[in-house]
Amino acid sequence: MTDQIPSKTHQTQLRLDYLAKGYASFINRLKQLFFNGYAGLVYLFLYAPIILLVVYSFNESRFPTYWTGFTLQWYRVLFDDHLVGAALKNTLIVATSSTIISTIIGTMIAIGVERYRFRTKPVVDGLLIMPIIIPDIAMAIMLLVFFKLIKMNLGLYTIIIAHVAFNISFVAIIVRARMATLGTAMEEAASDLYANEWQTFWRVTFPLLIPGILGGALFAFTLSLDDFVITNFTSGPGSTTLPVRIVGMTRRNITPEINALSTLMLISAMTLVPLSLWLQRRAKMS
C-alpha cells in the first residue's frame, strides 16, 4: 500500500508537470489570440467601410466627418426624391425583364450543350464563357457600337438587351452545372417508363432543374441590379437606372442620402445572393 502514496519527489514532479502544462497552454492561448486578432483585422478591413456607410446613413449631419445624432431624415429625403424613384423603377424593369429573358435563353442553351452532341459544340462552349471574361468596359463599348450600327435609339430596350447579353452566360453555366450533377439516369428511367422526350423534359428534367434555374435567375437579377459600366454606355435620356443615378449624384456632392440608398441596395443584395446560393446547395443535396 505504501508505494501508492505519492512520494515527495513525485509530488514535486507532478507540480512541475502541472506548471509545464500551464506554460504550454499559455503559449497556445497566445498563439490563438494572435491568429484570431489577425483574422479580426482582415475582417475589419473588409467590413469597416460597409459598417461606416450604414452608420452614417443615420447621421444628422450633412457631412460624413462628424456624428451629430441619429436621424431617419435621409431615408425620408430619399423616398421623396422622384429622380431616385424613377431610377429605381427603371432598374426594376431592366432587372426583371433581362432576368426572365436570359433565364429562358440560358436554360435552353445549357440543356442543348449538356444533352446533345453536335459538331460546333466546342465553339459554343467557348463562346458561352466569353461574356464573363470580357472586361465590362469592352463589352459596353461593343454594345454601344452595335446599337449605333443598327441605328437603335438608346433607352430601356438597349439596356435590357445589354443585360440579357451578359446574364445569359451566368444562367447557362449555373443551370449546366446542375444538369451535369443530375446525369442522365433520371431521364433514362423516365423513357424506360414510357415517357417520350417532351414528357420526360416536363415531368422529370425540368422539375429537377428548377433549383438551378432559380439560382441562375437570382444571380442574373443581382448582377443586373447593380451593373453600372454597361448600363451607363447603353442608356439614353430618361432611362437612368439606380447605379447610374448614384454615380450622377456623387458628382455633385456626397450626401447621406447616397448612404441611405446604398444601404438599401446592400440589404437587397445581401438577401438575394444567399438565397441564390441556398437554392443551389439545396439542389445539390436532393
Next chain:
Amino acid sequence: MTVPAVELVNVIKHFGDVVAVNDVNLKIEDGEFFSLLGPSGCGKTTTLRMIAGLETLTSGEILLRGKAIGQTPAFKRPVNTVFQNYALFPHLTVERNVAFGLEMHKIPKEEIKKRVAEALDMVLMGDLSRRRPNQLSGGQQQRIALARALVNRPEVLLLDEPLGALDLKLRKAMQLELKQLQEQVGITFIYVTHDQEEALTMSDRIAVMDEGKILQIGAPQEIYEHPNTRFVADFIGETNFLEGTVSDINGEAIDVSLDDHTIVKAHSDLSVQKGQKVGVVIRPEKINLASSGMVEGKVLEIIYIGTDTRYVVQLKDNTSITVREQNLNSTQANKYKRGDKVGLNWDPANAQVLKK
C-alpha cells in the same frame, strides 16, 4: 416451338473503336429467370440496355415475342428496367414514382391507385407510399424501384445488378425474395450480375459473357459441372486446371498424359484425338486426398475455413492443385500436415476435358 420472349440476333454494339458487344445471339424463353453473368466490361449491361432501348444497336436485331424492336425507342417498348442505382425520381413521392409508367399510359386514375397499392403491397412497402426516395434506406429504394417497374406488367423485366449496392445479408435475403416474386408474377426476368453465386442461386439459365461475347449458355448446374472454356470454369467457382495431351480414348473416357507423363483419367463429350493438347478442369470439392493416388504431390498449404479445409497440393511439375474436404468431424483438418506426400483421386466423370 413457342416464340421466345426475347431474341437477340447477331447483335453488335460499338462505342467508337471499342467493341462492347460482339455478335451476340440469344433466345430467352417466356417466364424464364435468365442471367447475364460476366466480369465488369464484358458487355452484359450494354446488352441489357439495348434490350431496354437505352442504347442503339450498331447492327443486328432484337425481337420481342417475334416482333422486331431494334429501332423502337425505349418509351415504346413494353419492357421495364430496375436500374443499378434505382434511379427513383427524387422530386416525387414513392406513390407517384410507382404511378409514373401508368400515368404515361393514360390509365384511369382509379385503376392507377389500385395497381400502385397492389404493387407496393407486393414488395411490402405499402406504408411508405407518401415518403420521398431520399427518406428511404437502400433496401427500401430497391423495393420501390422493383414495384415501379412491375406495376406496368412488362413483357420482360430487366434488372441491372439491382442488389449490388446492398450489404451481404440483405442481398442474400433479396435474392430469395426476387426469385419467389418472379415465380409469383410469371414475368420473364433478365438479370445482369457479376456475382456468380447470385446467378447460380436465382437463375433458370445463365449466359456467361466475356469481351462482348457469350461463351456458354446453360442451366446453373450445367455451367458449373460442364464448363466449356477455361474462362467459364474459372469465373464460376473455384477450379483446377491441368494441361497435357490425350494419350488414350475409350468412348467418353479420356486419358490425358501430363508433362511429367503422369496419366490422369478424365471425361469428355467433345470429340478429341490422340496426341491433341488439352486441358483438364476439376473442381476442388471433387478431389479426394489419400496416401497414394492417380496424381501425387506434397501438401504446400492447409487453410481451415470452418465447414471445409482447403489443401494446396504441389505436383511434381510445380502445378498447384486446390482440394476441398468437408470437415465431417472435428479432427478432420489434422489428418495431413504441411510437407506430407499425398495422392489425389477423383471420379473421371468429374474431370472435364477442354480443347485448347
